[in-house]
Amino acid sequence: MRFITIDKKNWAKGIGKSRETYRLFGPVKDKNGCLIKPLENDTLPDMTYPDTVMSAKSVLFPQTEKMLFTSLDESQKDHHIMKRTATDYTPRAVVGIRPYDAKAMELVKLNFDTVDYRDPYWCDAYDATTFIGLGINTPGPFDFSTSAGSGPFGEDGLDVLLADLDDTYLAKVLTDKGDAFIDACGFYTTADETESQMLLDILRKQAEKNIVSHMDTTRLKEKTILELYEAPFWEDISFSCINCGTCTFVCPTCWCFDIQDETKQNISDRIRNWDTCMSPLFTMHSTGHNPRGTKTQRVRQRFMHKLKYFLDKYDQGIMCVGCGRCVKSCPVNIDIREVCNIMNSYEKQD
Amino acid sequence: MENPYMPYPVRIDDIEIATEDKSLKTFKFIFLNKEDEKNFSYQAGQFAELSIPGVGEIPIGIASSPVEKGFVKFTVFRAGVVTSHLHNMKKGDIMGIRGPLGNWYPWDKLENKNVVIIGGGFAFTTLRSSIIYMLDPANRGKFKNIDVVYGARSPGMLLYREELFEWEKRDDINMHITVDGTDDPNWGYHTGFVPQIVEQNAPKADEETYAIICGPPIMIKFTQPSLTALGYKEHQIIMSLENRMKCGIGMCGRCNIGKELVCKDGPVFTLEELNQTPKEY
Numbered sequence A: 001m002r003f004i005t006i007d008k009k010n011w012a013k014g015i016g017k018s019r020e021t022y023r024l025f026g027p028v029k030d031k032n033g034c035l036i037k038p039l040e041n042d043t044l045p046d047m048t049y050p051d052t053v054m055s056a057k058s059v060l061f062p063q064t065e066k067m068l069f070t071s072l073d074e075s076q077k078d079h080h081i082m083k084r085t086a087t088d089y090t091p092r093a094v095v096g097i098r099p100y101d102a103k104a105m106e107l108v109k110l111n112f113d114t115v116d117y118r119d120p121y122w123c124d125a126y127d128a129t130t131f132i133g134l135g136i137n138t139p140g141p142f143d144f145s146t147s148a149g150s151g152p153f154g155e156d157g158l159d160v161l162l163a164d165l166d167d168t169y170l171a172k173v174l175t176d177k178g179d180a181f182i183d184a185c186g187f188y189t190t191a192d193e194t195e196s197q198m199l200l201d202i203l204r205k206q207a208e209k210n211i212v213s214h215m216d217t218t219r220l221k222e223k224t225i226l227e228l229y230e231a232p233f234w235e236d237i238s239f240s241c242i243n244c245g246t247c248t249f250v251c252p253t254c255w256c257f258d259i260q261d262e263t264k265q266n267i268s269d270r271i272r273n274w275d276t277c278m279s280p281l282f283t284m285h286s287t288g289h290n291p292r293g294t295k296t297q298r299v300r301q302r303f304m305h306k307l308k309y310f311l312d313k314y315d316q317g318i319m320c321v322g323c324g325r326c327v328k329s330c331p332v333n334i335d336i337r338e339v340c341n342i343m344n345s346y347e348k349q350d
Numbered sequence B: 001m002e003n004p005y006m007p008y009p010v011r012i013d014d015i016e017i018a019t020e021d022k023s024l025k026t027f028k029f030i031f032l033n034k035e036d037e038k039n040f041s042y043q044a045g046q047f048a049e050l051s052i053p054g055v056g057e058i059p060i061g062i063a064s065s066p067v068e069k070g071f072v073k074f075t076v077f078r079a080g081v082v083t084s085h086l087h088n089m090k091k092g093d094i095m096g097i098r099g100p101l102g103n104w105y106p107w108d109k110l111e112n113k114n115v116v117i118i119g120g121g122f123a124f125t126t127l128r129s130s131i132i133y134m135l136d137p138a139n140r141g142k143f144k145n146i147d148v149v150y151g152a153r154s155p156g157m158l159l160y161r162e163e164l165f166e167w168e169k170r171d172d173i174n175m176h177i178t179v180d181g182t183d184d185p186n187w188g189y190h191t192g193f194v195p196q197i198v199e200q201n202a203p204k205a206d207e208e209t210y211a212i213i214c215g216p217p218i219m220i221k222f223t224q225p226s227l228t229a230l231g232y233k234e235h236q237i238i239m240s241l242e243n244r245m246k247c248g249i250g251m252c253g254r255c256n257i258g259k260e261l262v263c264k265d266g267p268v269f270t271l272e273e274l275n276q277t278p279k280e281y
Helices: A008-018 A099-112 A118-129 A176-183 A193-209 A224-229 A233-240 A245-252 A293-315 A325-329 A337-343 B035-037 B081-087 B125-135 B161-169 B192-202 B216-227
Strands: A001-009 A023-030 A033-038 A065-072 A092-097 A129-134 A160-165 A168-173 A257-262 A267-274 B006-017 B023-032 B047-052 B056-061 B073-079 B094-101 B115-120 B146-152 B176-177 B208-214 B238-241 B269-270
Touching: A001 A008, A001 A176, A001 A193, A008 A168, A008 A176, A099 A129, A118 A129, A160 A176, A160 A193, A168 A176, A168 A193, A193 B094, A224 A293, A224 B161, A233 A293, A233 B146, A245 A325, A245 B081, A257 B056, A293 A337, A325 A337, B006 B035, B023 B035, B023 B081, B023 B094, B047 B073, B047 B081, B056 B073, B056 B081, B056 B125, B073 B081, B115 B125, B115 B192, B125 B146, B125 B161, B125 B208, B146 B192, B176 B192, B192 B216, B208 B216, B216 B238
Parallel strands: A023 A092, A092 A129, A129 A160, B115 B146, B115 B208, B146 B176, B208 B238
Antiparallel strands: A001 A168, A023 A033, A065 A267, A160 A168, A257 A267, B006 B023, B006 B094, B023 B073, B047 B056, B047 B094, B238 B269
């Protein structure tokens, strides 16, 4: 671990230099708002925007991704035999990712990188990626990351944490991947470790003070799955939901996907697409039977997965980092903070 | 580690119509690469994704048995896009199989026990695999009494009829074959629903007896009280579930019942385990 000071006058040059080694991604503002996108040509990451509309998950888990392909033309050798689609796994860096989005990568990793199976698409992308985070000096009104195991200056999942000090960035280099990126940028002005850490702590405390919304997760663990599942409040919670799925798409920790085959001119691709537990089709059997056929069942699934199943399965906290995107984007004002508090304080009546 | 989404290439070696209404067919597959057969080493009760390039994948229980070498077999009900396509394929066609997936019936735990197998309709595929496995000369000594209750709507809807009637003649397995109804005056087996035949014919439970049930939800629902009446405890009732699946390896997120994933933590659960989870199947 080391600290580096980066004069903002040298920022553009350093980022430009890193392109010799890395494909860059970062926040870019356009008519759809601010999104994490490939930084084409000389585009610099927008380091001023408080939050991106979508999370950074698509850097490792694209909304649509080709997995396998084959030819259906029977005159071709190896027709109908699937091969892995070539994808560019040369080093990439996400510059300006928010700490909660980086923390989310660590949670999603628990799903894609397991003892039994390794999802090669997600894991290869993860291995290729360096995460350069930007601390949040002034968290927005929807940010409740401190209640969700992250925070405006959280370090989990990051390789470098940058703090914006007006004229300079203070960079805390956390991993070997982070070292390599800082070197590739040519940033080398070392800062004093003790002083820098103190400064970072002050910034963190100030930022955390600005977070006014909280949720309480402390008692979720002690309740049984069935107690919460059978609790009487799910009808009320789901009443206004229109099952649009927006919450799942904007969520940095939602990883569910669908697999579909698509054929053009005898070349068939097997593709995975983001899916959503809000859709009835997500669980519908071919017989028409649907174990989560009602809206209430689906809304319950989403919150139970995030706040209870995940917690019990991995013992690594909840599957939420407190970015607040689902709260902000929900067209009917369903608020995970409220739901979590209801679940947390629920006492089963005998 | 290998790519768990990559199917092994296989050739359709044989297709058999499995029921009189032709809604089920049994497909026999041969691996194109001999070494893949070794990699596809499975246990009775597991499933696999049948993978048709350009169409998609479906999770299907493995109907062949680990003791049958040189091929794998699946009996498939024509229900959706992929299964309908599969029913129209022909011998020699190339496709893929991905697996084996999921857990299996607890063969270690079942050693030196009496085993009662209860199946209904076309949910008899992994049960066939299990019976062939247990009756294999190398394995028969590991198990005590074996009882099988298997029912279908009519005689023509019973799967693996020739094998059923062969097993009927053996003295190391007690077969209780039943149909809901038949107009065949020569029908020499039971008539009646599975729960009733279970209650009348299955052995009473003791510590040494386990039941494996596989069937449509309605059959499972009504068989449970019959087993309870015979004294079976929740941990002695073993069930295999089905849910919509895509990845089959616990990642795509749809087949969960509570925190358990049917594709990876299941499909085999005891009733005791299922009673701790939401009934989302």
